[in-house]
Amino acid sequence: MRDNDAETALWPALVRRPVAVLLTPWPWRALLYLATSAPVAAVWSLLCWPLLTLAGLPLGAVERRRLALVDGAPAPSPHTPPPPGSGPAGWIRWRSREAASWLELAHGLLLALLCVVELTVAVVLTGVPAALLASPVLRAAGVADGPSPVAPAVLLGLGALPVSAYTAMVLAAGRARLARALLTAPRGEELAELGERLVLVSRSRTRIVDGFTAERRRIERDLHDGAQQRLTALVVRLGMASSRFDDDPEQARALVAQAHADARAALVELRELVHGIHPAALTERGLVAALEELADTQQVEVAVEAGDVGRLPDAVESTAYFCAAEAVANAARHSGADAVRVGLRVNGGARRGTLLLTVTDDGRGGADPDRGSGLTGLADRAAALGGRVSLTSPGGGPTTVEVRIPCGS
Amino acid sequence: MRIVIAEDSVLLRAGLEQLVAMVGHEVAASVGDAPALMAAVDAHRPDLVVTDVRMPPGHNDDGLRAAIALARAHPRTGILVLSQYVLGAAAAELLESRAEGVGYLLKDRVGDVDEFLGTLERVAAGGTVVDPEVVRRLLGRRRNRSVLERLTPREREVLELMARGRTNAAAAEALVVTEAAVAKHVSGIFTKLDLPVNPNDNRRVLAVLAYLAG
Structure with a gap:
């Protein structure tokens, strides 16, 4: 995690022995970090106030770089790039809407108060040991005088050195943590950010597929309720007419019968069309x-060996169905198989588990996923739901296609 | 004959009402969803129920579920299920619920008016009617294709008529042969399928279907 990584710089130094700590640069870096807050805050408040609500942006940039003093490296920016093609006005709108911009502004206002404390602390922490250690020189120069003997003051100064070092480091670490909390993304590391984007992408892809499936269902339902019913009614009416033709002009009767047959043929056609879009059995x-x-x-x-998988989300059912249809068609077309086995089971519960579809044939094997679009299309369908497809097809067979689809997708 | 019709398409429902009224049947109730069908049958105790498979509220197989429940609860009411598609599993499930007085037909068959009206009579009288498409599908299965090859064309015709719920006499009339000839074909079919010959017209349909569905 990023927090642990980022604080590796100060924390390991803190657990060292007093003398060893004093030999590392970290106490000095911590002091520098605390002491530079005040000039940064002063310059910011003088120069950046015309930026109004976006005034936090330059400060955030400087502060994230200043974190390198105690972290060893600058902190990553929480800002996301505006959509491509948005001009300066779009950039301003985009930044104004980001929570990160407002947090940076809040950090600036906080800094205005804190920097005074930080500067005071830095001065005291360096000043006290320095004054104690320098007391013999000061006394010799006649700058200071007093009843206290010199030796104890120098000893006290030596003792104060590690105390100051530790205090500065702890305060700087706490102060850096506050800065990180306000100035970086919640999980600011690029990797985490990438992961987050991946989640978004896969979610949007799932939405696309959901939309696709919904569209399929809609088309199917429309055809079912519309054209098909109309044709069915036509068949009924025509049938009635033909059965009531008592006046029998023979040719008219023949024409009606012909129309009847035509209508029925259209119905069959329509049924097959609808089946191709979304099989009724699936619904x-x-x-x-x-x-x-x-x-x-x-x-x-084709033998189907299925456990009791129950009803799954529409998108999962239809994706699995069309994957199976594709795999079976491939087996029949390319592998010269006589028998195909379709296995179906859900591992780990219908809600959050994974649907495992296996299609195995007894054909000649040697299927190449790079040739032909059948397997690629299959992988795309599965991938759209966060699923995966794997193929094993040694020469001589058997060929097995495995499709895994998360049920919760 | 008193009939309850359940069909969510208004157009087709009106067509069915008109059709059965045309030959003098009484439409006791005409409804558009599965719960209304259950209620109508409880209220009217009809001789026959004609129902669509896909209906509200679920828009899945609500009509079939209702038909199966009715087949169990009302043994004296004939149940005819109409479907836009033939699904072997649906036919099997319906026939498992009751062996007599049930029918499963493709909606298109309504267009063969005389045949359809005859089917209504047969189902109401306790006959079993299965859409020939179901038989065709079952015979289309690879493991059944060898069976198909063993049957003569005439035997296939008889098998289809059997599935439609025809008695030997009716099949003989349809094929313009003698009843004895049909009986010979039937026993030929049963011999080729290695099934015991069953004199009961309904049971033998089921025997053949069960064999093919195996």
Whole structure:
């Protein structure tokens, strides 16, 4: 985690023995860090107030660099780049809307108060030991006088050195922590940020797929409720007409019968079309039933071995179905297989578990994922839901396609 | 005959009402969703229920669920399920709930008016009717294809008519052959499938279907 990494600079120095601490640069760096707060705050308040609410931005930049004194490296910026193509006005709007900008401003106001304390502390921590150690010289020069003997004052000064060093380091560490809390992203490391973006991307991708699935369902429902019903009613009406044609002009009857047949053919066509968009079995009875139906209509022998997976989210069901359909079609088309086995199970609960789909054929193997778009399309479908596809296909077979899809996606 | 119709498409529901009224049946109730169907059957005790599979409230297989519940609760009411698609699993589930007085048909069949009206009568009278498409699908399975090859074309026709719930006499009429010839084909089918010959018209449909679905 970033906090631990960032504080490696001061904390290990703090646990050293007094003499060893004094030989490291860290007490000096800590003092410098505390002492420079005041000039930074002074320059900022004099120069940057015309920036109004965005005044925190330059201060944040300086303060994050100043953290290098105690952290060893500057802290990363919490700001995100504005969308491409937004001009200066867009940049200002973008920055004004960022929480980070306001936190930087808050840090500036806090700094205006704290810097006085910090400067005082820095002066006392250097001044006291320096004065004690310098007392023989001062007395000799006649600058100071007093009844106290010289030797104890020098000893006291030597004792005060590590006390000052430790105090400065602890205060600087605390002060740096405050700065980090206000001036860096909650998990400011680039890696964490990248991870966060990845989460966003995969979420948006899931939304896209959800939208896709919803669209599929909508098309399917529209066709089901609209055109299909219309055609069915047409078939009914025509059928009634033909059964009531008592006046029988033979040709009219034949025409009606023809229209009847045409309408029915259209219905069959429409049914197949709809099935291709989203199989009815998937909607009405779920993934296992749909896979069994798929198996029934294949040229090769397809056995479905499914555990009790129950109903899963729409997107998961349809993605798994179309992955299976693609894998089975590949097996039938390319591998020369006689038999295909489709396995389906959920590992770890239907809500948060993973759906595991395996399609194994007894064909010749040697499938190359880089050739042909079938397997790539399969991987894309799965990847869109945060799933993965793996292929094992040694020469001579068997070929196994494994698809893993998180159910909670 | 008193009929309760359940179909969520208003257009098709009106068509069905008109169709059964045309030949003198009484439409006891006509509803658009599964709970209303259950209530209507409890209230009217009809001779026959005609229901769609996909209906509100779930828009999944609500109609089929209702049909199965009704088949168990009302043994004297014939149940005919209409579906936009043929699903072997759905047909099997319906037939498991009751062996007699049930039917599972593709909606398109309503267009074959005379055949459809005959189906209504057969199901209400306790017959079993399965859409020929179900049989065709089952025979299309790879492991059943060898069976298909063993059957003669005429035997396949008889098998299809059997699935439609036709008796030997009705099948003979449809194929324009003698009843004895049909009986011969039926026993030929049962011999080729290694099934014991069952004189009961409904049971034999189930035997064949169970064999093919195996």
